[in-house]
Amino acid sequence: MNTNSAQAKKPPAKHKERVIMGLQAMDFIQHGTEASLEIVTPLGQRLNFKANFIGFDDQQHIFFTMPRLAKNEYEEFFMQGFNVDIEGISEQGEGALVRFRTRIEHVVYRPIQLLVFPVPQQAKLVLLRNEVRYELRLPGDIQMSNRKLRVILTDVSSAGCGFSFDAISPEFDVDTKIVLEVINSTNGDTYALSGAVKNCRKKRGKQNYGMVFDEPGKANCRRLLSNLIYDGTKYVFKSPKKDQSPGT
Template sequence: MNSTPAKKPPAKAREKVVMGLRAMDFIQHGTEASLEIVTPLGQRLNFKSNFIGFDDQQHIFFTMPKLSKGDYEMFFTQGFNVDIEGVSEKGEGALVRFRTRIEHVIYRPVSLIVFPVPQQAKLVLLRNEIRYDLRLPGDIQLSNRKLRVILTDVSSGGCGFAYDAISPEFDVDQKIVIEVINSTTQDTYALSGGVKNGRTKRGKQTYGMVFDEPGKANCRRLLSTLIYDGTKYVFKNPKKDQALGGKT
């Protein structure tokens, strides 16, 4: 039997352009972003910074990274171009990319970098499946202990998780298993796969992972046991459902 594999949508179909201040709405305040300063001679400096916000004067604000005095003198000059990339958690999820320029470098009393709002930004959509918001506890077995994490969202192909700790840190493509237990039924769901990305957000370590085939199968089992409570997805309560069903 001949079969034709399904074609993936072209890459451009996963991209869209947004204009001006609207681009800033896609990055949450406090989110870590990647910045690259490009000098007129083509020299480049990459660093991480946190997005603080924007004002009605078309300014956007980022925290100042801790760098050497030489880096400050060479790269932090008014007018130098800066490429910025951040992650949006809204909707389908996206990378937000845009170019702007250094407008002000403020060292005192608070260290800030000020940029003009870009004319436009590119959104590169990350997700192909519906993603469900939740807050389910899970455990990752480390070499010497279990790490308690919170599943923040889940889809048929992957999930996001977070934890309040500086360490451990996971590498991209590192294989992990998140074990989720339904405290009512004691059923266990082993969500296995590889780490896709990671970042620090508001003092938390947050990661995304992609499931392998066993992980996908266990995720389907997990999704079949969840119900929406009005704000997020939680485990169904069979006892509660039976009690409601028994009323006349």
């Protein structure tokens, strides 16, 4: 190993982090949003799965949906008192990961299946975005092997964007290279937002993805942003200017 070159490299930039009270953390996770959970047994065994955040009550209980797992996994991991690490994505403000540790308080199988945890004393909020992100709802297409997938561009910044589509559609793996094509219907201009998928979550029956742009994608994004205007609730394409020249 070349120690000189290793020392010359700058350490990666740290994400902005802050600690918040546990009950306050619940306000950062939208109801129905998918989160990542990891059960840790006293022997150090771990089980990772996804579950939807249902909400919390005035007695400081947190409720999550039950994942579909093998019977032996329920018997081995879903025991009262086992620690659980939970990570959810907050879409408020600059966007953040909400991370905290709690424990299994109740496992409800009937009449409906629920996981119940106590609200943690504190949680960690890890800010994800260093740039302004614009909320919008623009249709776009991603070219698949045999067809175009219609998606909705939900937000965009100079470095990346978010998009969503119906959950029954195909799923993209993290780091998959894609091109999200947006067309301005008023003038036909096309913006090819190219880059790689970085995260995925399911929310209210839809797949929600985040992607980071490559250099051509960033250039096309700058073109896109220069042609958007805020309409009071979201960003939309600017209306074409009317010809002011006198008629002949």
